[in-house]
Amino acid sequence: MPEPTTSQVRPDAHGRTVRRRAVVIGGGLAGMLAAGALRGAVDEVLVVENDHLPDRPLPRRGLPQARHAHMLWSGGARAAEAxxxxxxxxxxxxxxxxxxxxxxxVALSGQGWFRRWDRETHFVIGCSRDLLDSVVRDLVLAGGGVAVLQGTRVEGLSGSASRVTGVRVRGADGRRRTLDADFVVEASGRGSRAPRYLADLGVRPAPERALDLGLVYATRVFRAPAGSAGFPIVSVHADPRGGRPGQSASILPVEDGRWIVTQTGTREGEPTGDAEDFEAFARRLRHPVVGEIISRLEPLTGVTVSRSTHNTRRYFERVRAWPERFVVLGDALAAFNPVYGHGMSVAAQSAAVLREKARARGVDAPHLARQVQRAMAKRVDAAWDLATGQDIFYPGVRGGSPNRRDRILACYVNRLVTTSCGSFAMVKDLTDVTSLQTPLAALARPRVLLGAVRGPRRPPLTGPPLTARELALVHAPTGT
Structure with a gap:
């Protein structure tokens, strides 16, 4: 562990050094990134986790959505790297x-097929969620200064409405105790009880918004064809403004010669858990390419279904009297429709904000928690607007209807996507935002506006842009 800095230690009334501890609620990806962010700003980080974490890339009970395809965009990967x-x-x-x-x-957008330009704009990390989490967990815990208290349930916060001083927990043996802390991070995911914890301390509730599409995810894992290294992601997206339930499917190449195939459907268009219908669902989409590809593949698993996939945001940054030394990040702050692949990236960027400010000012700096919460909200904004700005147009959505701003933004984004299908410059500008490396406002720059007016530079593609090699792979007889 690095030598203590002035932000790590403080003298008590007798001039003795006092060690500082941070507690992170939740040992998932967001929690481990938060622990990594706080290491160096305190002497000890204690991660409190209700589950028992695996010691290698394996499923865990508290993360049922891990079975589905997960992508980490370059904006999130770079934040994690920092x-x-x-x-x-x-x-x-x-x-x-x-x-x-x-x-x-190889992606079919609502406005057509994207071209596969020979120049890279950004990237994604493609692997199973189990592997991604395991590597992060191993690196965080190997660095020293971070410990995990497993099989322990957080029951509330200690302190007052003005300052959080620790967490109240109950162990697997039923024994209750309080863990004192100089700083607390809530990162327990979609099921976070942060609103209740804060209410128990007398903190006024934060505004919330939820947008529920009735979205269902169905996933199956297949054995990849021999020699398929470097195969692209293949996706058929829904058209939010098409007046029909949103249905999509994607193939994500992951580790160990496997492809994760995930299908989604909004209310009245949901996929089922029936293995016999899995290929048929993919063939019924706006283009049957995913169904055609998997028809020749060997399935390695059954079908896994998830339903807790609505967009939820808690505006903690708007709470005027926010308690000192307490922040919320990850899905506990904002949970997105997983189809956009932004949740993990936003969590990484939020943890990077926490690290920057905690190291610069120290965890006991006045109003630090409120400043961190406000700064993290800016990282959430782009992903939230991208998700809800599209999702609000699906039939049967619950939680709101499109307003004038939504309609104007959707029309503009549609034009940008249409242009991107035939313009590398526009693809670069659009993926700057979708990869979460620039804010949504960047799409209003004069150069982007002019490009949208000019439109695509090349004609639309008539089918999926798979190469001859890729077509040969997916059409080869089974077992070759």
Whole structure:
């Protein structure tokens, strides 16, 4: 562990050094990134986790959505790299794929097929969620200064409405105790009880918004064809403004010669858990390419279904009297429709904000927690607007209807996507935002506006841009 800095230690009334502890609620990806962010700002980080974490890439009970396809966009990967130097190389060494964008993507948007330009704009890390989490967990815990208290349930916060001083927990043996802390991070995911914890301390509730599409995810894992290294992500997206339930499917190459195939459907268009219908669902989409590809593949698993996939945001940054030394990040702050692949990236960027401010000012700096919460909200904004700005148009959505701003933004984004299908410059500008490396406002720059007016530079593609080699792979007889 690094030598204590002035932000780590403080003298008590007798001039003795006092060690500082941070507690992180939740040992998932967001929690481990938060622990990595706080290491160096305190002497000890204690991660409190209700589950028992595996010691290798295996499923865990508290993360049922891990079975589905997960992508970490370059904006999130770079934030994670800043927090944990070397993490990208470790993911790749463990079997993850670095997939270039748009070169390594065959994607049908609502406005047509994207071209696979021979120049990379950004990238995604493609692997199973189990592998991604395991590599992060191993690196964080190997660095010293971070410990995990497993099988322990957090029951509330200690302190007052003005300052959080620790967490109240109950162990597997039923024994209750309070863990004192100089700083507390809530990162327990979609099921976070942060609103209740804060209410118990007398903190006024934060505004919330939820947008529920009735979205269902269905996933099956297949054995990849021999020699398929470097195969692209293949996706058929829904058209939010098409007046029909949103249905999509994607193929994500992951580690160990496997492809994760995930299908989604909004209310009245949901996929089922029936293995016999899995291929048929993919063939019924706006283009049957995913169904055609998997028809020749060997399934390695049954079908896994998830339903807790609505967009939820808690505006903690708007709470005027926010308690000192307490922040919320990850899905506990904002949970997105997983189809956009932004949740993990936003968590990494939020943890990077926490690290920057905690190290610069010290965890006991006045109003630090409120400043961190406000700064993290800016990282959430782009992903939230991208998700809800599209999702609000699906039939049967609950939680709101499109207003004038939504309609104007959707029309403009549609024009940008249409242009991107035939313009490399526009693809670069659009993926700057979708990869979460620039804010949504960047799409209003004069150069982007002019490009949208000019429109695509090349004619639309009539089918999926698979190469001859890729077509040969997916059409080869089974077992070759």
């Amino acid at each position: 927090l944990l130097p070397g993490i990208t190389d470790r993911w790749l060494a463990a079997g993850a794929n670095r997939i270039p964008v748009p070169t390594g993507m």
